[in-house]
Amino acid sequence: MLVYEYKIKANNTKLAAIDGAIRTAQYIRNKCLRFWMDAKPEQKINRFALNKYSTIVANDPEMPFAKSIHSNARQASAERAWTAIGRFYDNCKKKVAGKKGFPRFKRNSRSIEYKVGGWRLSNCRRHITFTDKTKIGTIKLVGSRDIQFVNPKDIKRVRLIKRVDGYYCQFCIKAERLEDCTPTGNSIGIDVGLESFYTDSNGKKVANPRYLRKTEKRLKRLQKLVSRKKKGSNNRRKAINRLGRKHLKISRQRKDFVVKAARVLCTSNDVIVIENLNVRGLVKNHNLAKSISDVSWSLFRQWLEYFGSVFNRQVIAVNPAYTSQDCSNCGKRVKKSLSTRTHSCSCGAKLCRDENAAINILNKGTVGHTVTAPMYGVNASGQMTLWLDSETSRTKVAG
Known part of the structure; x- marks a missing residue:
């Protein structure tokens, strides 16, 4: 899987809306984590249970803002919580020495992730529109990577990321990267x-x-x-x-x-x-x-x-x-x-x-010898991401 990254160009109102969407995704992730912590021993909490719970959180009348982000973004936030929980379980099974990485509540999230819904690319592929109730609307994409010939059906994830030097939009594209290289004998x-x-x-x-x-x-x-x-x-x-x-x-x-x-x-x-x-x-x-x-x-x-x-x-x-x-x-x-x-x-x-x-x-x-297993860092969507530079990164699907 390839990841194309673009710098976002938008006014302060839309950037503030992105900040609000990130905080909402953080809230849902933390609520899912609390649901797992408070669950009784006989309850079976898995990824699907957290996805269902994210819908319950969105329908809470006391927290109407939770429904502002798209259902795909809520599910992605629940999956982020499950990724942290699953890593903790794996470390316990492997008997990793020292701390096992018990999941923590997020205080300063910097990204929100959408699946295949909640967004729409323009015909020129230089603008993206978010169709949920976050009021982000249409934002301009600035970058050198050409996404013109990419089939929108191959885009499996869209991320909005806040960094200290601005805001970025990432597209996770379903593609394999294999390059032919002549054996050297070295x-x-x-x-x-x-x-x-x-x-x-x-x-x-x-x-x-x-x-x-x-x-x-x-x-x-x-x-x-x-x-x-x-x-x-x-x-x-x-x-x-x-x-x-x-x-x-x-x-x-x-x-x-x-x-x-x-x-x-x-x-x-x-x-x-x-x-x-x-x-x-x-x-x-x-x-x-x-x-x-x-x-x-x-x-x-x-x-x-x-x-x-x-x-x-x-x-x-x-x-x-x-x-x-x-x-x-x-x-x-x-x-x-x-x-x-x-x-x-x-x-x-x-x-x-x-x-x-x-x-x-x-x-x-x-x-x-034994060929080593990959050490890629697994992110919230279950993908292993390796950054190349500010505009490009490479990923391989985990599992």
Whole structure:
């Protein structure tokens, strides 16, 4: 499934109506979650039960605003609640260590989702009209993606998203993305790190861009300006917007870099072997948490697995234990601290510590392996979304 994204151009009245629709969808989602929490043990609550309950919420005479959004949008909001509940159930069944992700009430939702009803595209495909009672009406779509030749029946979801730099409209289009790519006969091992973004088994190093670290001084200044403004004032709201825009830019820079690096690896190699890192556990080290979050190891793995499926490549995750300590030449274990950046062994092997680890990772992946399961993030509609840039994202249907 493909997702085309457009910037919305509308007046303040229509943008305020979008905000109201988002708050209404949030209200229905939270009501469905409360219904699940208060249900008796003998009640069987599933996705269909929440869909039916969303209709009951809409017909509540004390909350007439709940009926303003289309029934498809109410059902999508109920499905968002069920997605959170289902994730909690799955973590309990898998006996995930630590917190199981018990569903929480939303306080600041930023999107509303419609299914196949409640909206209508114009003939020129540059305007979209929402036909429910939200008073959004017709809004203009600005973007470079051509949706002119897309059959409206293939559009399965429409989302309105609020970001710090404006409002966006996404179209989820039913389509498969498969690209032919000539086999290269190459296999490569990847050792991710903080000094370099990654080092491969051929000795090539890709520099760590450190987008957050480079902008940290500017972020601190913007945060200080927010703190100095009076709470509730327009100046504070503007300062928060400037801070949010800077964070959004860093996020987009990071994703753009990761996408390009992953695509290059998948187009130039048939087998890519990576480390099966527990990033959630690694960030508990408060001395390295900010650097680990900035380098985006999990996002890099997600995009590697995505492009692996697109280009028909094998992406293999192996246990990273002792890959830095073992000698890639003779297999002897050479103890070394994190500060030691060169691997030296009694067999005569002397090379970069990260390159040695990458070779060990490749060797582990080629001796008996299991192809990794996708790590895509599942959204409320049961789709796994990977963002490419501000105008395009790619999705694959989950399940």
